[in-house]
Amino acid sequence: MESVLQQINLGVVLLDHECRVVYWNDFMAINSGRSVTEVVGQSLFDLFPELPRLWVKKKIDSVLTLQNLAFTSWQQRPQLFNFSDSRPITGQGEAMYQNCTFFPVMEASATIKYVCLTVADATETAAQHLELTRLNELLQAEKEQQARLIRKLEEAQAQLLQSEKMAAIGQLAAGVAHEINNPVGYVNSNIGSLESYVKELFDLIEAYNRDLPLLQDAAFRARIEQANREQDYEFLRGDVFNLIRESREGLARVKRIVQDLRDFSHVDSTDWQMVDLHRGLDSTLNVVWNEVKFKAEVIKQYGQLPDVECIGSQLNQVFMNLIVNAAHAIESSGTIWLETGTRDEWVFVRVRDNGCGIASENLKRLFEPFFTTKPVGSGTGLGLSVSYNIVSKHHGRIEVESEPGQGTAFTVWLPVRQPSEGQEAP
Ligand SMILES: Nc1ncnc2c1ncn2[C@@H]1O[C@H](COP(=O)(O)OP(=O)(O)OP(=O)(O)O)[C@@H](O)[C@H]1O
Ligand SMILES: [Mg+2]
Incomplete structure (x- = not known):
């Protein structure tokens, strides 16, 4: 047992109530560079000034009084002792990550005689863990970048969709506007001519009507007056110009709409x-x-x-x-x-x-x-x-x-x- 304890790949230190070293194995000797004979009887804190004295003391006292176990892991405290890591792969002298345990060692009378402190080399686990964390962060960053890219892509696609739609509508509108423009043009000018022709026609009929009383042939006159009444001539004369005016207004609206369609689609610009x-x-x-x-x-x-x-x-x-x-x-x-x-x-x-x-x-x-x-x-x-x-x-x-x-x-x-x-x- 003695020889196992001596050679195990784990630091083992026995301390008395005053934190003086009673025993220490090869692991401690190799990593601290001091042999057992050099350290026995000396205070742990004198040997390792880097130790957080108050904290270690508290741990040891709690083990002594409460008889319980105390731990510290590399995640809380990466290094308790300034040992350097001896990983064969990198060969670089990085610091050794350590998991430490404090536990009581009893005498036969069940009173506590020593506190045993073990120091395990956790560099391998820590390195892997840290590497994983780093890779995770990298992945996360990449994921965020991808999400941003996807969002951008969506926006671009949306804009493309809508602008294609608008271009199609614009072209359609411009095409329709152009097609309507021609017939509206000639209907408009024809309406103008029509109005003046109708006016002339009415002038002509007025002239006939004016001379009607002069007609000698009473039967003929009565026939014409009868025709005037049957066609409701007075109403016709009044209404025809209303119709023409309304048609003109309608045409003006069509022209306005055509112009709006062109403005809206801005085909020219x-x-x-x-x-x-x-x-x-x-x-x-x-x-x-x-x-x-x-x-x-x-x-x-x-x-x-x-x-x-x-x-x-x-x-x-x-x-x-x-x-x-x-x-x-x-x-x-x-x-x-x-x-x-x-x-x-x-x-x-x-x-x-x-x-x-x-x-x-x-x-x-x-x-x-x-x-x-x-x-x-x-x-x-x-x-x-x-x-x-x-x-x-x-x-x-x-x-x-x-x-x-x-x-x-x-x-x-x-x-x-x-x-x-x-x-x-x-
Ligand atoms: N004036 C508004 N009053 C209330 N809600 C509105 C108003 N404008 C936009 N919204 C809300 O914003 C949403 C998105 O509007 P958006 O114009 O982008 O899309 P949409 O109108 O739903 O579809 P479309 O692509 O046909 O325009 C609408 O669905 C509606 O809920
Ligand atoms: Mg909308």
């Missing part, structure tokens, strides 16, 4: 230009009017806006998303306010509604791609995420305020001029 945002708002409102008119009264509170450097068609898309959202938030009847104004070098366009409002837990998710509270099939959840990206591209920002049950306001802030390359927005 996808570049940065100085744009009158009020015009963009008006044409967008007309394009989505169908979604809005049965539900909401629209109140425009426009301030003075300078022309703003932007890509008009893209901002129209933002206005459209906000106005349609506002209309959707109104269940049966409500109001949508369109407000604009300036502050310093910035302009704002606000779309405010008194609709259902937004629950606070949804507020921070609004701009995520595919976030929608609408039933499957009626909302893709892309409107706001795309709007956000467009406004960011313009170096602007979108603010949202909402009170559930009261309404919502989305405010788009844009710098009047785009900052030049490498410059911050004002």
Whole structure:
């Protein structure tokens, strides 16, 4: 037993009540560089000044009085003794990680004679453990980076989807507008001619009627008067011009809609230009009017806006998303306010509604791609995420305020001029 104890790969030290060394094995001798004869009778604290004296003393006292075991592991205290590690693989003199135990050693009379302290080399376990932790952290960081990438990808895909959709709608709208423009053009000019011809025809009939009393042939005269009455000539004369005027108004509206469609799709410009945002708002409102008119009264509170450097068609898309959202938030009847104004070098366009409002837990998710509270099939959840990206591209920002049950306001802030390359927005 003596020889096993001497050679075991574990430090074993026996201490008396005064913490003086009574025994120590090879492990201790090799690692401390001191033989048994050098240390017996000396205080542990004199031999190892690095020991946390108070702490070790407390452990030893507790073993002596309570007769219990005390431990310390490398995770709490990596090194109690300044031993260096002797791992053959690295060969480097790193510090040895240690697990230590204090336990009482009894005499036959059951009184405590010694405290035994064992020191186990835990460097191998510790190294593996630490390596694992490091790898785990690396993995975690990689995972987060991947999540960020996926989010970016989703956003890009969402924007692509929506801008493809918008491009298709824009092209369709522009095509339809162009097709309608031709027939509307000639109907318009024909109506003009028609009006003057009809007027001349009536002048002619008036001339005949004026001379009617001069007719000698009473029977002939009576026939003509009879025909006048049968055709309700007086009504015809009054109504024909009303019809023509109404048709002209109808045509003017068609022309307006065609113009709005063209403005909205901005077929001619996808570049940065100085744009009158009020015009963009008006044409967008007309394009989505169908979604809005049965539900909401629209109140425009426009301030003075300078022309703003932007890509008009893209901002129209933002206005459209906000106005349609506002209309959707109104269940049966409500109001949508369109407000604009300036502050310093910035302009704002606000779309405010008194609709259902937004629950606070949804507020921070609004701009995520595919976030929608609408039933499957009626909302893709892309409107706001795309709007956000467009406004960011313009170096602007979108603010949202909402009170559930009261309404919502989305405010788009844009710098009047785009900052030049490498410059911050004002
Ligand atoms: N004015 C508003 N009032 C109340 N809720 C709103 C308003 N605007 C947006 N929301 C909420 O934000 C969600 C996301 O809006 P977003 O425009 O991104 O997607 P969507 O309208 O659901 O779908 P779509 O892609 O067709 O626009 C909506 O589903 C709705 O819950
Ligand atoms: Mg929407």
